[in-house]
Amino acid sequence: MKVFIIGVGLIGGSFALDLKSVIKQVEVYGIDDNEEHLQKALDLGLIDHKAVFEDLAKADLVYLAIPVDASLEVLPRILDLVNDNCVVTDAGSTKEHLCEKVSDHPKRRNYLSGHPISGTEFSGPTAAIHGLFKNKTNIICEVEKTAFKLQERALEVFQAIGMKIRYMDPKSHDRHIAYVSHLSHISSFMLGKTVLEKEKNERDIFDLAGSGFASTVRLAKSSPAMWTPIFNLNKKNVMETLDEYISNLKHFRKLMEEDNFEEVFREMERTNHIREVLNGINQNEEIKIIENGK
């Protein structure tokens, strides 16, 4: 199987690594605007060959893992170039615009729209790691628009690298993911900003910050090049989540101002329920591991 990775960064590179470890006779080609990244991906053994768009005609599977605004331009071009028996899938964090963009493309049935809920705060080919997708969810949108045998090929690959699959329409995906992913990034970035602004003397942060701070601010290390287009393309949903978040923070502040600490207590107590939700995520991962016999 000839696999083309477009964008050999954290996601594309990790996908290549896993493919090579679980699928026999896979040949991985890399395409990237950034020649330095491409060479690095070759040196690290993430890809077997450097390639260009014109080589896409021989692809069996194309994995598109570049910022979402670039994907909007590149996806139609890829579909123009691939053969009828190639499946093109992607890792974009927003799905509505991308699905719209190719809705009338003559090769729409060659595209399977995906979003793996996996990643780290790092980026580039050197950030690629084995097992990034293991027990993670891949959200597939508009599965019915993809040719059946091509769905099957892509899903076999996703399952082989340990992903579980969930199906969703693009609008619902973008709305839900704004809450559980995009908002977390803004809350983390702005928390980092607030503390950095205040603590001009970094020595103080350095000495007083514990693991709690590190945990809440971890996502503020993320790549602006990746996240700016996500916020842009999912603007409406993200602004809605921000409004609700700001409103909840203001309410908390108001309770404090009024010395209503009984209600401050209850606010936190009600939110403690998040424990079970997070335990659910962990348990699910454990179940998955048991299923895999490990």
Added chain:
Amino acid sequence: MKVFIIGVGLIGGSFALDLKSVIKQVEVYGIDDNEEHLQKALDLGLIDHKAVFEDLAKADLVYLAIPVDASLEVLPRILDLVNDNCVVTDAGSTKEHLCEKVSDHPKRRNYLSGHPISGTEFSGPTAAIHGLFKNKTNIICEVEKTAFKLQERALEVFQAIGMKIRYMDPKSHDRHIAYVSHLSHISSFMLGKTVLEKEKNERDIFDLAGSGFASTVRLAKSSPAMWTPIFNLNKKNVMETLDEYISNLKHFRKLMEEDNFEEVFREMERTNHIREVLNGINQNEEIKIIENGK
């Protein structure tokens, strides 16, 4: 050495565990309002004996690890009861009110005001773990007000369990810690609340949430009984950090509304600098480990 732990929860219990593993001939007594917790601490071997306040006369070191509002009432009572050669220290997350409260106490020199930057989102004696304080900072306030030989005894114990020491005045402590700890907790609680409110159908959170969400919302699992009095006693500073955080979030929202994504990019890029701050924390821990020859 006879050590009394007042409040045999996560912090008190972990302190007892570490003491018993690094100091020879230590005898640990536990005092707790919650009889069930006290029995559990005994069953788990965190403490050697259950005790009551009247036993404090024989203590060499008292570790006070209860919610900060309760500490305000209990600390003067402890000082009344201990002998002249006993050092009393604590783990409270706010220091100004506590230091004020005992400033005129006849046994002020028996008290060493501390705040270990360590903990997890869990609570109670079953949450106690070995090594919780290793390579963590213990902030000591008003060290000059403690008798020299009692400072020395407490600091030897802190160093024996792997803590590094920083000195700070109580006002600065409360102001700085509002930024790097208290605000993180509110941002996390309100993020959890926002998502829980929206996603009535938990199946969606469960499937779409990844490690990024889990990381930012982890602190929302924390104990309201511990955090309500912290926010209350550090109200002024916490409200100030909240105002700045809300203002930064509103600014980010405004940039999005105006489609000024170039500035959205720069906001995130500037905050990426948090990487070096967090790396600094990690590096420091590594240096500490090397110093300890491990």
